Amino acid sequence: MESSVRNIPFGKPMIGDEEKNAVMEILSGNVLVHGPMTKAFEAAFAAFTDAPRAVSVSSCTAGMHLVYFDLGIGPGDEVIVPAMTHVATAHAVEYTGAKPVFVDADPRSGNIDVDGVAAAVTPSTRAIAVVHYLGVPVDMKAIMAIAHRHGLFVLEDCALALGTRLDGVHAGLLGDAGSFSFYPVKHITTAEGGMVVTRHDALADRLERKRAFGVDRVVGERVMPGEYDVPILGFNYRMNEIEAALGVAQMQRVPEFLRKREENYQALRAALAGIEEIALFDEPAPGAESSRYCLSVVLREDAGVVRADVVGQLRANGVGTSVYYPKAVPQMRYYQEKYGIEANAFPVASGIAGRSIALPVGPHLTVEDMGHIAANLQQAIKEHKR
Numbered sequence: 001m002e003s004s005v006r007n008i009p010f011g012k013p014m015i016g017d018e019e020k021n022a023v024m025e026i027l028s029g030n031v032l033v034h035g036p037m038t039k040a041f042e043a044a045f046a047a048f049t050d051a052p053r054a055v056s057v058s059s060c061t062a063g064m065h066l067v068y069f070d071l072g073i074g075p076g077d078e079v080i081v082p083a084m085t086h087v088a089t090a091h092a093v094e095y096t097g098a099k100p101v102f103v104d105a106d107p108r109s110g111n112i113d114v115d116g117v118a119a120a121v122t123p124s125t126r127a128i129a130v131v132h133y134l135g136v137p138v139d140m141k142a143i144m145a146i147a148h149r150h151g152l153f154v155l156e157d158c159a160l161a162l163g164t165r166l167d168g169v170h171a172g173l174l175g176d177a178g179s180f181s182f183y184p185v186k187h188i189t190t191a192e193g194g195m196v197v198t199r200h201d202a203l204a205d206r207l208e209r210k211r212a213f214g215v216d217r218v219v220g221e222r223v224m225p226g227e228y229d230v231p232i233l234g235f236n237y238r239m240n241e242i243e244a245a246l247g248v249a250q251m252q253r254v255p256e257f258l259r260k261r262e263e264n265y266q267a268l269r270a271a272l273a274g275i276e277e278i279a280l281f282d283e284p285a286p287g288a289e290s291s292r293y294c295l296s297v298v299l300r301e302d303a304g305v306v307r308a309d310v311v312g313q314l315r316a317n318g319v320g321t322s323v324y325y326p327k328a329v330p331q332m333r334y335y336q337e338k339y340g341i342e343a344n345a346f347p348v349a350s351g352i353a354g355r356s357i358a359l360p361v362g363p364h365l366t367v368e369d370m371g372h373i374a375a376n377l378q379q380a381i382k383e384h385k386r
Ligand SMILES: *Cc1c(COP(=O)(O)O)cnc(C)c1O
Pocket: 058, 059, 060, 061, 062, 085, 086, 088, 089, 131, 157, 159, 160, 180, 181, 182, 183, 193, 194
């Protein structure tokens, strides 16, 4: 069995000459914000996802906040949020003064538990937030049925969902709006950045204003300098031209990135088949396509191995791993203290948080790397079994 040292980082930005040249071109010009690159990136993103509208923003988190802000969600309102997600999904609600109401995960997928969502609706609920956990689509038919029954807005956190589709419809267009992230370890990167997609034209129009202070005419739209007014409140949540130039270059590589992720994922999943101490999440249902963000394995409760021992050995052998996410969000101290949440309130999410190891399948890696990861994982489990 091969368990020599190899350098396999969990994530690595795929920045090539195209990206470098694109950035240099922006730096050599005079337009750093409000230019053609953000428009070109939005157009390319809309083309790939089939989105009627795509609005670039400074991050996924900013995009989610902007949507809630636009909806007028605030104190006294509730938004249903998955317990197993990045803290950003909850923070975006918290910024508005509304209360995030957490729902536990479905152990088969790690996605929000649909029955839990139905049970969490109250007269104060305004919206449902979902996250396509590790790129596997949420059962949006069931979520939208609940939303329609109660007149709720549905926001998809698509940070890990570039390439995620359900019955051919891209994530972000299954609910009312979706927010993507271009942080360095995501499917594509602009260093920092995000994109909101939506089917609702009027919503997109308002987001375009509210991401730029709420001015009625941004720089390129003014005939005379200084010719603008501010009819509404807005933020500075824009994406700049340097980031957008990176985005345009990255979009050309998305099909290749996704193809490599799929190939690596299948190779790794096959190579993990014999390891009894781990459980894998279910494969996506028919009609569901995962963006294959990573392959997360969950150490069985009775496996007799401590995660830190396994991860430590993998790390020593050059295998980078991650944990999505290290705690259920309601168990993060800010939320735990603010809402007085009990330690065992979200058993499924806490189990995933405590016992899962996310293995990389990104386009920076090869099928041979997958064999190396699986062999090292098996070896590490064997050596640390008590
Ligand atoms: C990374 C991530 C975010 C945050 O994205 P930013 O672009 O850094 O704001 C939000 N949600 C999920 C699920 C993420 O993985």
